[in-house]
Amino acid sequence: MGWTDERVELLKKLWMEGLSASxxxxxxGDGVTRNAVIGKVHRLKLSARAKxxxxxxxRSVQRTTPxxxxxxxxxxxxxxxxxxxxxxxxxxxxxxxxxxxxxPEMETEVYxxxxxxxxxxxxxxxxxxxxxNEHTCKWPIGDPLSKDFYFCGQASNEGIPYCxxxxxxxxxxxxxxxx
DNA sequence: CCCTGATTCGC
DNA sequence: GCGAATCAGG
Numbered sequence: 001m002g003w004t005d006e007r008v009e010l011l012k013k014l015w016m017e018g019l020s021a022s023x024x025x026x027x028x029g030d031g032v033t034r035n036a037v038i039g040k041v042h043r044l045k046l047s048a049r050a051k052x053x054x055x056x057x058x059r060s061v062q063r064t065t066p067x068x069x070x071x072x073x074x075x076x077x078x079x080x081x082x083x084x085x086x087x088x089x090x091x092x093x094x095x096x097x098x099x100x101x102x103x104p105e106m107e108t109e110v111y112x113x114x115x116x117x118x119x120x121x122x123x124x125x126x127x128x129x130x131x132x133n134e135h136t137c138k139w140p141i142g143d144p145l146s147k148d149f150y151f152c153g154q155a156s157n158e159g160i161p162y163c164x165x166x167x168x169x170x171x172x173x174x175x176x177x178x179x
Numbered sequence: 180c181c182c183t184g185a186t187t188c189g190c
Numbered sequence: 191g192c193g194a195a196t197c198a199g200g
Contacts, residue, residue: 003192020183038184039193047185168180 001030003040015041127153137163 001007007028014024021041022034041047127150132138137152138161154163161167 022183033193034184035195036193038186039191042185043191 001032008040008044011037011040012044012046015046126150137161137166139163139166 003011010028011024014027015021015037019027020034021037025032025034025037028037126141127136129151131153132151135155137154139152140149141152142149152163152166154165
């Protein structure tokens, strides 16, 4: 959908109110991405939301590198790992279509469970190549040439070759939106 | 890691 | 004009 006057107006309003581009995108709905919002904002020349007086010297982030194409690059080295248990307290992110009203009384008993699991797979859970099926995570662990090599084997979601944890690693930031 | 806006450029 | 991809920062 194109930018109708209405939508542009709403965009301006929300932008001025300080909503983030992604929030505005969500508000406008209908396949509008935050990039679309930002792009429009810039075209409207209202990128500066709170600019008292300053001519900020724009960044020169010239694009010297090839835009597309590229580095298929390496896959996974054998050495990776780490990651902390790290507990996320809470997440009041993502507003969505409506401005949310905060709950008056919200006792937040935030107790962080140890929840140790991450990457270590007990021996009896490890899978060899032949034991994999469509519901097992196929994330390789260890040196493929070694006898220690095995697969994660945790439950994976429908149609996804990896468990949730490893899927993140595999796709990381790519994909995200289908085209 | 998640998120933010900023920029460039093919369409 | 549009917005995805990318960059840079928090």
